Amino acid sequence: MSTKAPALQSHLQSLGYVGLRAGNVEDWASYGTRLLGMQIVDKSAATLSLRMDDRRQRVIVSADGGEGIGFLGFEVADAKALDVLAAHLEHHGVKVARGVRALADERHVADLIVFHDPAGNRIEVFHGQEIASDAFQPGRSISGFRTGPLGMGHVVLTAERADDVIPFYRDVLGFRLSDFFVKPVKIHFFHLNQRHHTIGILETGRNGIHHMMVEVNFLDDVGQGYDIAQMTPDLVKQTLGRHINDHVTSFYTQNPSNFMVEYGWGGRSIDIDNWTPKEVVEGPSLWGHERLWLPPEGRTQARELRMGLAREGLRIPLDVMEGNHAIAPGTCVLWDQIGEARKRGYV
Numbered sequence: 001m002s003t004k005a006p007a008l009q010s011h012l013q014s015l016g017y018v019g020l021r022a023g024n025v026e027d028w029a030s031y032g033t034r035l036l037g038m039q040i041v042d043k044s045a046a047t048l049s050l051r052m053d054d055r056r057q058r059v060i061v062s063a064d065g066g067e068g069i070g071f072l073g074f075e076v077a078d079a080k081a082l083d084v085l086a087a088h089l090e091h092h093g094v095k096v097a098r099g100v101r102a103l104a105d106e107r108h109v110a111d112l113i114v115f116h117d118p119a120g121n122r123i124e125v126f127h128g129q130e131i132a133s134d135a136f137q138p139g140r141s142i143s144g145f146r147t148g149p150l151g152m153g154h155v156v157l158t159a160e161r162a163d164d165v166i167p168f169y170r171d172v173l174g175f176r177l178s179d180f181f182v183k184p185v186k187i188h189f190f191h192l193n194q195r196h197h198t199i200g201i202l203e204t205g206r207n208g209i210h211h212m213m214v215e216v217n218f219l220d221d222v223g224q225g226y227d228i229a230q231m232t233p234d235l236v237k238q239t240l241g242r243h244i245n246d247h248v249t250s251f252y253t254q255n256p257s258n259f260m261v262e263y264g265w266g267g268r269s270i271d272i273d274n275w276t277p278k279e280v281v282e283g284p285s286l287w288g289h290e291r292l293w294l295p296p297e298g299r300t301q302a303r304e305l306r307m308g309l310a311r312e313g314l315r316i317p318l319d320v321m322e323g324n325h326a327i328a329p330g331t332c333v334l335w336d337q338i339g340e341a342r343k344r345g346y347v
């Protein structure tokens, strides 16, 4: 009998939902709506669910007194894909539990499976997420979240040892490497779809979550959120800035689950069939993103990297969507101006 693993035909498509742990739901209700612009769909003393788009729920908060993530929910196409994935995981020695009806109802999905990654994070894979019957009503006036086939955003997990976790995501779950940094931190970014990364794995010596990113359709939604965030002392943990690898312009705040939410705009769409992963050696940010949570030496190192890029005149074109930009009259010198970014492989 062959022991060769069956080919994985049930590719995960996107991040569909996240479960968060918190001390209470009230803090999340306020943060999720007034800053992030999500919509409350259900709220009890112990649970809260938030909407970002046409899906019934995207963020599920449990007030169990804990912090960080409770689970990550990834989507597959249908029941067959879920069965194929369950068999594939079991072949790799992963203990898989079939979601009971009550859990599927709680998650508002047709069916799901549950297992854990090597760091102990609870992973759920589902199909058939419920579509809401009414239109999304943002918690503050924003244009909307960029989701659809890209999923609800990305998460960056922290790992005691990245090499204990990466093979599971890459070789068992089928995530594809986008790029990675070795310095100033060891972090690997993986994609499932055109979003540059759906997960990142950052080696910190401790298993947990570093941040979750949600993306809005207009840059002004980010700027207006930045104004709101700055009204609360110490809420901003990373100032407005632009990432060099996924091109996102964003800022980071501390959320009530005691990790950060990155609130961004302008993520690049990658060509997943013609993508070559590479090491990024020029810092995580093109400009900004002052990491207020880092010790002084780390901030100095990050700042020197950015100043170096600024001196070299590195610039990357914006990634826009139909409807959120207008072409200005005048002579476009773009292709001369981005020569350096192209040479270094950032566009």
Ligand SMILES: [Fe+2]
Pocket: 154, 156, 211, 212, 213, 262
């Ligand atoms: Fe991020």
